Amino acid sequence: MSSQVMPTYARLPVVFERGEGPWLWSTDGTRYFDAISGIAVCNLGHAHPAVAAAICDQAGKLVHTSNLYGIALQEQLAAELCRLGGMDNAFFCNSGAEANEAALKLARRHGHGRGIAHPKVVVMENSFHGRTLFTLSATGNTKVQESFEPLVDSFIRVPYGNAEAVAAIDDASVVAVLVEPIQGEGGVRVPPAEFLPALRQLCDQRGWLLMLDEVQTGMARTGAWFGFQHAGIQPDVMTLAKALGNGVPIGACLARGAAADVLTAGRHGSTFGGNPLACRAALSVIETLQRQNLIARAAFLGQRLLNGFRSALADHPQVLDIRGRGLLIGIELDRPCAELTQRALAAGYLINVTAERTIRLLPPLILTDEEVQHLIEGVARLVNDFTAA
Incomplete structure (x- = not known):
């Protein structure tokens, strides 16, 4: 057919x-x-009955207004995610690729703010961050990149799980490291226990942002709210999507400290991002995860x-x-x-x-x-x- x-x-x-x-x-x-x-x-x-009930109830009240106006449910969801993840603020979008796109734009703008003309981000071999041109360029998979060249020239790629390879980078244009706590598309690769703490230390020493792609590992998938919590560290930027809405499209880019001040009015946006329906679904997911332990x-x-x-x-x-x-x-x-x-x-x-x-x-x-x-x-x-x- x-x-x-x-x-x-x-x-x-x-x-x-x-x-x-x-x-x-x-x-x-x-x-x-x-x-x-x-x-x-x-x-x-x-x-799931709780999510279904929340979606039905919200659909009968209000689905969308736009981010030109305040959205109470978006404020509630941002507060909950920041509380759970130790972050300061959140930008809402519709997918993991968009969340990672926001993180990469944040890193680039952060670099320009430091006087770096061509900011670069350290990324990992066999990673996957999305299929927009920017996130595709960050992804460490030549198969999915094929026929979409030229890619965005802003990345330095190193082996996953190898903190020494990151430490060996000598480039004043580096502004951030983007990494998955566990590589899902890359073959369910769990890094050595010392990997994320070593990256956190390196980023602190060199003034880089540590950005964690939690699109697949977030929202309790690994037995913690977020994958980074197993390592006892705190990222500067974290991205979420997938399980956040239990099937309702929603993504989020959360930031902390200096990174939380980078994306200001007019610098980024999303028509549908964080609308009342998606945020109500996500709040229901969080409440259910907590209530049912x-x-x-x-x-x-x-x-x-x-x-x-x-x-x-x-x-x-x-x-x-x-x-x-x-x-x-x-x-x-x-x-x-x-x-x-x-x-x-x-x-x-x-x-x-x-x-x-x-x-x-x-x-x-x-x-x-x-x-x-x-x-x-x-x-x-x-x-x-x-x-x-």
Whole structure:
């Protein structure tokens, strides 16, 4: 059947019509276990009653006015996020790419304020920050950059997890470091425990901004509100999106200290960013995470999954590593395994493969113990069948 939708995705042959918790039902009535939560978006699962009620109530009151006027729910959401993350203010937009775009613009303007004509940002190999031209240029993946050159020439790239490589940079034009606390698209790469503290120290010594891309790791995914909290540090800039609205598009760029004074009236904006509907959904997400103690639950379930997979796949010669933090899990095989997404679909599971050979699992935080076991058994069976073929 022909489609008028641009073919920017190699979509799997299924269409969903409803969901509940970690489950999705296709148009033919088949049930699937969503182990990627819409790519780390639906942390509360699908059709969460509290979020659904908040959206319906707000839609009946006010959806949009514009940022030419005050938005009370936006003020409330900014205050909550700053309280949870130790930040000073927030800019709202509609996606992770836009949030990272705001952070990069902030860094560039910060550099100009210091008299640097061509400000540069240190970024990491195998990173992913978005598909706008600026964020695509920051991304460390030549495959997604191909055919969009020339890219923005503002970045110095170093190996992820290597603080010594950052320390070795000798360039007076550097103004910031942009890094993911855990690389999701890069293959669920967890850096050494000393990496983020070392970056914080370097940024303090050299007057750089430490900017953390928490688009995938934020909002309790890793068993803390934000991934940086595991390292006991504080960023100057932090970006959020994905799970912030549990499916309602919303992104945020939060800043602290001197970075909080950079973006002033007329210097950045967003027509839809932080509208009443999106902010009401995000406030409902935060309230639900707190009320149901899902931050601690994510840490507990994540350890159960890691232990379960390590036991089920113990001594498996084709499994190189099983790693992660909270409910961000990677199972790395010794071979490309993209076809596993199709095999999983046929078996009733939605999974994802990143960096060619790492199965990425991002299940919702509301899983029951039985659903955790269902996921362990199902994915282990897929891996065993695939590697035996």
